[in-house]
Amino acid sequence: MVINFGAISHATGALVYFLITLLLARGYMRRLVDRALLTACLVTSIWLGALAAQQAIGAPSFVTRYCLEVVRNAAWIGVLFIILGINLSPRKSNTPTQYWLGMSIIAVLAVMLVAGFTRSFTDEPLISGQWLLLGQISVSLAGLVMLEQVWRNATGYKRSNIRYLCLGIGAFYIYDFFLYSDALLFNKISAPFWDARGAVNTICAPLVALTMVNTRKQPIDVQISRQFVFHTSALVFAGLYLLIMSAGGYYINTAGGSWSEALLIIFFFSSTIILVLLGSSAWLRARLMVFISQHFFNYKYDYREEWLSITRLLTTLDSDEALEKRIIRVMSNLVESHAGALWLRDEDNSFSAKAFWNMSEIKFDKIDVSSELVEFLSQGDWVVNLKEYQIDPTRYHLMEIPDCIWNTKKPWLIVPLFVRESLFGFVLIAEPIAKIELNWENYDLLKIVARQAGGYLALLQTQDRLSESKQFEAVNRTSAFMVHDLKTIIAQLSLLVNNAERHKTNPVFIDDMIRTTEHALKKMNHLLVQIRNPVTRDEITQFDLVSLIKDVIAYESKREPHPSFSGESSAISITADKDKLKSVFVHLIQNAQDATDKTGEVSVSVKRSAGWVVVFVQDTGCGMTDEFIKGQLFKPFESTKGLTGMGIGVYQSREYIRKLGGSVDVTSQVGVGTCFTIKIPIVGAAVPPPGFSNMKAVNQ
Numbered sequence: 001m002v003i004n005f006g007a008i009s010h011a012t013g014a015l016v017y018f019l020i021t022l023l024l025a026r027g028y029m030r031r032l033v034d035r036a037l038l039t040a041c042l043v044t045s046i047w048l049g050a051l052a053a054q055q056a057i058g059a060p061s062f063v064t065r066y067c068l069e070v071v072r073n074a075a076w077i078g079v080l081f082i083i084l085g086i087n088l089s090p091r092k093s094n095t096p097t098q099y100w101l102g103m104s105i106i107a108v109l110a111v112m113l114v115a116g117f118t119r120s121f122t123d124e125p126l127i128s129g130q131w132l133l134l135g136q137i138s139v140s141l142a143g144l145v146m147l148e149q150v151w152r153n154a155t156g157y158k159r160s161n162i163r164y165l166c167l168g169i170g171a172f173y174i175y176d177f178f179l180y181s182d183a184l185l186f187n188k189i190s191a192p193f194w195d196a197r198g199a200v201n202t203i204c205a206p207l208v209a210l211t212m213v214n215t216r217k218q219p220i221d222v223q224i225s226r227q228f229v230f231h232t233s234a235l236v237f238a239g240l241y242l243l244i245m246s247a248g249g250y251y252i253n254t255a256g257g258s259w260s261e262a263l264l265i266i267f268f269f270s271s272t273i274i275l276v277l278l279g280s281s282a283w284l285r286a287r288l289m290v291f292i293s294q295h296f297f298n299y300k301y302d303y304r305e306e307w308l309s310i311t312r313l314l315t316t317l318d319s320d321e322a323l324e325k326r327i328i329r330v331m332s333n334l335v336e337s338h339a340g341a342l343w344l345r346d347e348d349n350s351f352s353a354k355a356f357w358n359m360s361e362i363k364f365d366k367i368d369v370s371s372e373l374v375e376f377l378s379q380g381d382w383v384v385n386l387k388e389y390q391i392d393p394t395r396y397h398l399m400e401i402p403d404c405i406w407n408t409k410k411p412w413l414i415v416p417l418f419v420r421e422s423l424f425g426f427v428l429i430a431e432p433i434a435k436i437e438l439n440w441e442n443y444d445l446l447k448i449v450a451r452q453a454g455g456y457l458a459l460l461q462t463q464d465r466l467s468e469s470k471q472f473e474a475v476n477r478t479s480a481f482m483v484h485d486l487k488t489i490i491a492q493l494s495l496l497v498n499n500a501e502r503h504k505t506n507p508v509f510i511d512d513m514i515r516t517t518e519h520a521l522k523k524m525n526h527l528l529v530q531i532r533n534p535v536t537r538d539e540i541t542q543f544d545l546v547s548l549i550k551d552v553i554a555y556e557s558k559r560e561p562h563p564s565f566s567g568e569s570s571a572i573s574i575t576a577d578k579d580k581l582k583s584v585f586v587h588l589i590q591n592a593q594d595a596t597d598k599t600g601e602v603s604v605s606v607k608r609s610a611g612w613v614v615v616f617v618q619d620t621g622c623g624m625t626d627e628f629i630k631g632q633l634f635k636p637f638e639s640t641k642g643l644t645g646m647g648i649g650v651y652q653s654r655e656y657i658r659k660l661g662g663s664v665d666v667t668s669q670v671g672v673g674t675c676f677t678i679k680i681p682i683v684g685a686a687v688p689p690p691g692f693s694n695m696k697a698v699n700q
Contacts, residue, residue, distance in 0.1 A: 004055050004056060005195050006051075006052075006055040006194065006195035006198065007052045007053075007055040007056040008052075008198075009052075009195055009196065009197070009198030009199040009202070010048045010049070010051040010052035010055065010197070010198030011048070011049070011052035011056075011198070012198065012199070012202050013044075013045075013048040013052075013198040013199070013201045013202040013205065014045050014046075014047075014048035014049035014052055014198075015045075016202050016205040016206075017041050017042075017044045017045035017048060017201075017205055018042075018045040020041045020205055020208060020209050020212075021038060021041045021042045021045060023209065023212070024037060024038040024041060024212060025038060027212075032082050033079065033082050033083060034212070036075075036078050036079045036082050037079055037208065037211075037212060039075050039078070040072075040075035040076050040078070040079050041205075041208065043068070043071055043072050043075045044072050044075070044076075044201065046068060047065075047068040047069055047071070047072040048198055048201060050064060050065050050068050051065060051197075051198065052198065055195075061120070062119070063116055063117060063119050063120045066116040066119075066132075067113055067116050067117055069136075070109055070112045070113045070116060071113070073109065073139045073143070074106075074109045076143060076169060077105060077109070077139070077142065077143060077146070079169075080143065080146040080147060080150065080169075081102060081146075083150050083162075084146060084149055084150060086099075086101070086102045105139070105142050108135060108138055108139060108142075109139065111127075111135070112132065112135045112136075112139070114126075115127040115131075115132060115135075116132070130184060130187075133180050133183055133184040134184065136176065136180040137177060137180045137181055137184065140173045140174075140176045140177040140180065141177065143169065143173040144170065144173050144174065144177070147166055147169055147170050147173065150162060150165075150166060151163075151166045161211070162211060164207040164208070164210040164211045165207065165208060165211035167204075167207050168204035168205070168207030168208045168211070169204070169208075171200065171203070171204045171207075172200055172201050172204050175197065175200045176197075178193075179193045179194070179197065306445065307448075310330055310449055310452065311452070313326060313329075313330050314326060314327065314330065314452070314453065314456050315456075322355065323456060323457065323460055324342050324344075324354055324355035324457070325342075325355050325356075325357050327342060327427065327453040327456070327457065328340040328341065328342050328355060328356075328357040328427055328429075329357050330449065330453070331415060331427050331429060331446060331449055331450065331453065332357065332427075332429050332430070334442070334445055334446060334449060335413065335429060335432065335436065335438065335442060335446070336432040336433075336434065336436050337412065337413075337429045337430050337431065337432045338358055338430070338432070338433070339357060339358035339359045339409065339410075339429075339430035340356075340357050340358075340359060340427055340428055340429045340430055341353050341355065341356045341357070341359050341408060341427070341428045342354050342355045342356075342425060342426075342427050342428075343365070343367060343425050343426050343427075343428070344417075344424065344425035344457065345369075345423070345424055345425055349369040350366050350367065350368055350369055351366070351367040351368075351369070351374065351425065351426070352365050352366050352367070353365035353404070354425075358430075359408060359409055359430060360408075360409065362404055362407050362408060364403075364404055365404045366404075367402050367404065371400070371402060372399035372400045373399060373400070373401060373402060373405070373414070374423065375399075376396065376397065376399050377414070377416040377423055377426060378416075378422075378423045381416065381418065381447055382416070383413055383414065383415050383416075383443050383446055383447065384396060384413065384414040385412070385413055385438070386401070386405075386411050386412055386413070386414070387412060387431075389401065405428060408428060408430070409430055410430045410431040411428055411430065411431070412429050412430055412431040412432075413428070413429040413446070414426050414427070414428055414429075415427045415429065415446050415447070415450050416450060417450050417451075417453060417454035417457065418450070418451060418454050419454045419455060419457075419458045424454045424457065424458060425454070425457065427450065427453075482527055485523060485527055486527070488523075488586075489520045489523050489524065492516050492519070492520060493516070493517075493520060495558070496513050496516055496517075500513070512558075526579070538576075538577035538580065539577050539578070539579070540575055540576065540577060541575065541576075541577075541578055542573055542574070542575045542683055543573070543574070543576075543578055544571040544572060544573060545572045545573075545574045545581075545606070545613055545615075545680070546568060546569065546570070546571060546572050546606055547571070548578065548581065548582055548585070549565065549585060549604060549606060549615065550565060551582075552582060552585045552586055552589060553565050553589070553604060555586070556586065556589045556590065556593065559590075559593050560593070560598040561593060561596055561597070561598055561599070561600050561601060561602050562602075563589050563592070563593070563602040563603065563604055564601070564602070564603045564604070565603075565604050565605070565606075566603060566604075566605040566606075567605035567606040567607050567616075568606040568607055568608050568613075572606070572608060572613045572682060573682065573683040573684075574613065574660075574680055574681070574682060574683055575683055576660050576680075580656055581656070581660075583653075584652075584653040584656055584657065584678075585604075585615075585617070587649040587650070587652075587653055588617045588650075588653060588676050588678075589602065589604065589617060591649065591650070592617055592618070592619035592621065592674070592676075593619075594621075595619055595621030595622050595623075595674065596619045596620055596621035596622075596673075597621075600619065600620040600621060600673075601618075601619065601620045602617075602618070602619045602620075603616075603617075603618050603619075604616065604617050604618075605618075608682070611681060611682055612662075612679050612680065612681055612682060613679075613680050613681075613682055614677060614678070614679050615677075615678040615679075615680070616675055616676070616677055616678075617675070617676040617678070618673065618674070618675045618676075619673050619674055619675075620672070620673040621673055621674060622670065622671065623668045623669050623670040623671055623672050623673055623674055624666075624668040624670065624674060625668075625670055629666050629668060633650055633666065634650060634651050634654055635651065657678055657679075657680065660680055660681070661680075661681050662678065662679045662680040662681060663678075663679045664676065664677070664678055664679075665677040665679075
């Protein structure tokens with residue numbers, strides 16, 4: 001009787017994995033990984049038993065054996081999923097890429113299972129044997145890829161807990177890869193390879209058992225690291241390349257005729273050379289590293305924390321450090337540098353150094369807008385690494401770097417600052433004390449911060465320009481107020497000149513002319529004082545408002561229509577700058593006269609109301625629309641009098657009444673007339689006028 005080595009090999013493996021399953025079942029099974037290993041060992045035991053029975057007695061069928069192998073692969077893939085924390089729920093997955101990676105592997109396993117199962121019902125298989133072999137190779141590669149993730153991303157002390165698991169799973173996946181690659185290439189499964197498969201799995205079994213003993217004391221805890229990315233990518237690349245090479249070899253072997261062996265040797269030799277060349281390409285490795293890092297793994301930086309930290313540093317209001325220096329410091333610290341400089345665009349479009357941080361200032365710092373550096377920075381959001389430039393200037397199109405850059409201490413990086421896609425300036429970062437290697441994330445973070453810094457600098461520049469504009473506006477407004485007072489004086493003097501020829505022999509006119517001239521002189525002196533000292537304090541006094549209003553009415557009675565007085569006649573004491581308040585009523589009454597025909601009426605009435613005095617200035621003039629009252633009446637430099645008006649009288653009047661703690665309201669109807677209501681607090685009222693102190697009483 002011939003002893004079948006394959007049957008003994010697989011039967012031994014089935015028995016060993018069944019014993020390990022019993023050993024695992026006696027544990028507490030507290031962790032998910034424990035239960036996953038128990039399931040994988042049990043399925044492996046059943047699968048190996050089926051292979052042993054087939055070689056011993058010819059049963060079960062191929063479909064059963066194939067489906068059991070797919071389930072066995074799925075069980076071990078599940079163990080690796082759990083160790084790596086890959087969840088099949090998109091909401092729970094760490095990254096979308098992990099989710100889709102897991103789903104892709106599950107999809108391949110599902111297709112393989114369905115394809116094998118349907119072979120028992122159809123004469124024509126849905127998928128050919130070659131495609132089934134490719135599926136087995138793909139699953140083996142997937143297991144090796146994830147296994148390498150487990151190993152390379154476990155910390156040193158945790159690797160001791162999983163080394164046996166990695167060796168065990170890795171051994172039978174590598175064996176499966178070579179077994180099915182050989183079968184795909186030569187269109188048949190090697191009998192020695194197949195018989196030894198059970199023994200290989202048996203040798204791997206104790207390694208899995210040792211892993212369970214170790215992990216009972218220290219759970220498996222793996223975090224994906226960044227250094228691992230390239231090694232896994234290289235493994236995937238090599239696996240895919242081997243698949244292509246095997247497929248090509250298979251084609252040559254079947255279609256090459258008598259030349260097949262020679263062509264196969266040439267193909268393998270050429271493929272090996274190409275693989276070595278691609279693997280030794282620094283550019284290809286770097287591009288592959290960046291691509292996989294960007295799309296498959298977690299980032300080096302927590303961009304939310306970086307963004308909040310940088311925003312907090314740039315927006316600190318209590319810092320004595322200028323914003324320009326803060327920007328240099330923040331961007332330099334991102335790459336462990338401790339010095340830098342900032343160039344910004346001037347009004348003539350050239351760039352000059354505006355700030356230095358831990359770096360000596362340089363002379364002749366101007367960089368023309370037509371320089372090659374400015375043109376290069378403007379064309380794209382590129383960070384210039386001057387160390388790379390010195391090694392290989394062709395990477396930067398052989399552009400010329402200005403001398404002022406080289407004259408700084410240890411220049412290293414030039415980071416552009418953009419505002420609305422236009423180059424606003426750039427930051428020069430000095431070389432750090434300790435050499436560091438920059439990757440795409442360092443450059444991306446520098447660009448992100450540069451965008452934000454450019455926005456802050458543009459905002460600061462706009463704020464400075466706005467401050468200058470406000471200063472000019474204040475000067476213009478003061479000048480406008482003075483011009484308004486001068487216009488009033490000119491109007492009074494013009495009236496005297498126009499009436500002088502007719503009334504020059506009238507003593508009353510002469511007396512009035514003297515009083516008007518004295519008033520004009522007093523007003524001019526007051527303007528001179530304002531020009532010399534524009535922030536002089538108001539001369540606050542206590543006086544009778546009724547008497548003041550009657551004096552204004554008497555003075556304005558020279559013009560038509562003559563204003564009339566009604567209402568409260570007894571004294572009402574208020575506190576204010578008498579001259580300024582008088583100007584308010586003069587202006588309001590004059591406006592009423594200007595808006596009313598000579599046949600119309602202008603009236604002023606005074607009423608006392610619970611601590612307030614209310615003055616009504618009414619006319620029967622042309623009136624105003626609601627839109628004009630709401631939008632233009634109290635807006636400075638808006639006037640209905642054309643070039644002769646300044647548009648500041650009503651605005652100035654309301655602002656002063658508000659300063660007294662009062663208010664000015666207006667009601668008007670076009671074609672009917674207008675009423676100004678002025679409300680002022682009385683002396684001793686419950687609502688005193690704000691903002692006044694050191695008042696002196698004057699008897700009137």
